[in-house]
Every structure is written in C-alpha cells, then in structure tokens.
Amino acid sequence: MKLPALDYVRPQSLAEAIACLRAAGGTAKLLSGGQSLMPTLAFRLANPSLLVDLGGVPGLDRIEQGPTGELVVGARVRWVDLERSALVASAHPLTAAALEHVAHYPIRNRGTVGGSLAHADPAAEWPGLCVACDALIDVLGPDGLSQIRAADFLLGPLSTVLADDQIITAIHLPQWPVARRWAFQEFARRRGDFALAGVYVFHDLDADARMTDVHVAVIGACHRAHRLCDVEQMLEGERASTALFDAAATQAAAQVDPPNDIHGSAAYRRGLVRTLLARALAQASARAH
Numbered sequence: 611m612k613l614p615a616l617d618y619v620r621p622q623s624l625a626e627a628i629a630c631l632r633a634a635g636g637t638a639k640l641l642s643g644g645q646s647l648m649p650t651l652a653f654r655l656a657n658p659s660l661l662v663d664l665g666g667v668p669g670l671d672r673i674e675q676g677p678t679g680e681l682v683v684g685a686r687v688r689w690v691d692l693e694r695s696a697l698v699a700s701a702h703p704l705t706a707a708a709l710e711h712v713a714h715y716p717i718r719n720r721g722t723v724g725g726s727l728a729h730a731d732p733a734a735e736w737p738g739l740c741v742a743c744d745a746l747i748d749v750l751g752p753d754g755l756s757q758i759r760a761a762d763f764l765l766g767p768l769s770t771v772l773a774d775d776q777i778i779t780a781i782h783l784p785q786w787p788v789a790r791r792w793a794f795q796e797f798a799r800r801r802g803d804f805a806l807a808g809v810y811v812f813h814d815l816d817a818d819a820r821m822t823d824v825h826v827a828v829i830g831a832c833h834r835a836h837r838l839c840d841v842e843q844m845l846e847g848e849r850a851s852t853a854l855f856d857a858a859a860t861q862a863a864a865q866v867d868p869p870n871d872i873h874g875s876a877a878y879r880r881g882l883v884r885t886l887l888a889r890a891l892a893q894a895s896a897r898a899h
C-alpha cells in the first residue's frame with residue numbers, strides 16, 4: 611500500500627525538530643531509519659499529518675565512552691554502525707553478541723537504536739538489552755533534557771513514556787567490567803526474524819566464586835522487556851550448579867506472561883524461556899577470561 615498523504619520536514623537541529631513536533635500538536639511522527647514507521651504508515655496503523663525527519667540533525671550518531679566508562683550511543687546510530695564498532699566489541703561484548711540477531715542486512719543498514727526504543731517491540735533485542743543493563747535514556751523536550759531508566763521507559767507493546775514532543779537523543783550503557791560473565795540466547799524461526807523468546811544473563815563472581823550483581827532479562831515472552839527479579843535473587847550469592855540453573859529456569863518459565871499468537875503459543879514460549887535461560891546461565895558461568 612502507498613503511504614497516506616502527509617507533510618515532510620527535515621530540521622537541521624534538535625531545537626527545530628522539537629518546535630516542529632510542538633507546532634503539530636501531537637499529529638507529527640519522527641522519522642529515523644523508517645524501518646518500523648514506514649510499514650506502520652503503509653498499513654494505516656498510524657496516520658500522522660507530518661513526518662519530522664531526524665536525518666538532518668547533527669550529533670545523533672556518536673558511539674563513545676563517557677566519563678564513567680559507560681558506552682554512549684547516539685539515537686541515530688544504526689545496527690550496522692554498532693556491528694562495525696571496535697569500541698562496542700571491546701567495551702560491551704553483550705551488545706555486540708545480541709545485536710547480531712537484529713533483522714536482515716537492508717533493515718540493519720537503516721534501522722536505528724532510537725527508533726527501536728521508541729517503537730518498543732517486546733521482542734526487539736535492543737530495548738531488552740537496555741533493560742538488562744539498566745541503561746539510561748536521554749530524552750529532550752521543550753522543558754529540556756531528562757534521563758529515564760530503560761525499565762521505566764517501556765510501558766508495553768509499542769508503548770513508552772515518551773511525550774509527542776520529546777526526542778530520544780542518546781542511550782548510556784553502564785561500564786562493563788572486563789571479567790563479567792554473560793550470555794545472550796534467543797530463538798527465532800529464521801535468523802534475523804523477531805525472537806519468539808530471548809534471555810540476557812550476566813553476573814560477576816566474588817573471591818569465593820559466588821555470583822554477584824546478577825541480571826536476568828527476557829524479551830519476546832512478555833508484554834515488554836523486563837528483568838526477572840525473583841530469578842536474580844535465587845542466583846545472587848550462590849555458586850554455579852546445574853541444579854540451581856534448572857531451578858532458576860523453571861522459576862523464570864513460571865514468572866513470564868507470554869503472548870499467545872500466530873507465531874507461538876504461550877506454553878511454547880514458556881518452554882523456550884526455560885530452555886534458553888538454562889543454556890544462558892551455563893554459558894555465562896563457563897565463559898573464560
């Protein structure tokens with residue numbers, strides 16, 4: 611289907627972009643890579659009067675290390691930019707591993723991290739990674755800049771706390787300790803498709819080989835990416851063992867609330883969470899440094 615009739619502007623600054631959004635009074639949509647927005651328009655799932663193209667706004671494509679060692683990723687950084695970044699590969703290996711699974715090359719060549727977060731697909735890898743890592747999201751609006759925790763940013767399927775006149779400008783992933791143990795596991799019918807379920811796991815080890823700062827997050831098998839706090843508590847302070855990992859995986863499967871749709875039943879997705887988490891925990895704990 612063709613796009614509906616609409617106006618198009620290409621502002622040259624963030625201030626100009628926000629002014630355009632405000633002037634449209636909630637009837638404008640930001641355009642970043644267009645990979646989710648264009649199909650949405652074509653299927654008439656959104657009907658904005660104006661597209662505000664972020665392509666002309668400078669300063670949104672940085673990938674750099676911040677003052678506290680965090681990884682700072684500008685909102686218009688594309689999947690291929692992350693994939694090619696030596697800094698991401700060395701400073702944040704979980705990001706590099708997870709984002710290999712995002713979509714197919716033509717989409718990876720245009721899709722951006724800001725668009726993915728704002729689109730808030732429950733099965734998307736990047737929002738899940740941001741939640742798993744406790745990322746902070748820079749959001750600019752008429753009242754200035756605010757920082758929002760990823761877990762507070764996502765409300766549900768295709769729903770976030772962003773106001774109509776706010777723009778994501780960057781994402782901060784906290785510093786990643788070199789010795790951290792981590793794993794990402796997902797299942798999709800074909801590589802590059804959205805995951806039916808996926809899990810993020812990472813933790814550190816204390817001098818007594820006990821797991822500390824355990825993070826477990828799930829995508830696809832819930833209405834939004836989220837951390838499994840009960841599972842994290844089960845693992846915190848414990849030594850790795852197959853029995854513990856099986857118990858944690860069973861707990862995770864009981865805790866998620868998966869959708870029942872044409873791609874997979876809720877029961878199937880629950881089973882996936884159990885299998886993927888057991889695998890991820892074993893993989894993380896076996897990771898050598």
Ligand SMILES: Cc1cc2nc3c(=O)[nH]c(=O)nc-3n(C[C@H](O)[C@H](O)[C@H](O)COP(=O)(O)OP(=O)(O)OC[C@H]3O[C@@H](n4cnc5c(N)ncnc54)[C@H](O)[C@@H]3O)c2cc1C
Pocket residue numbers: 639640641642643644645646647648649664685711712713714717720721722723724725726727728729733734735736772776777778779802803804805
């Ligand atoms: C066939 C197909 C397969 C895909 N598979 C996967 C997959 O496996 N995993 C995955 O994670 N994704 C997948 N995607 C989605 C893809 O990664 C998209 O690129 C991404 O979700 C949106 O990024 P975008 O830059 O294209 O955003 P756009 O399509 O331009 O925008 C998406 C939404 O975000 C808003 N927006 C954009 N930028 C900002 C900003 N800076 N601030 C505030 N709001 C903003 C827009 O107004 C719009 O509502 C797939 C897409 C397709 C078409």
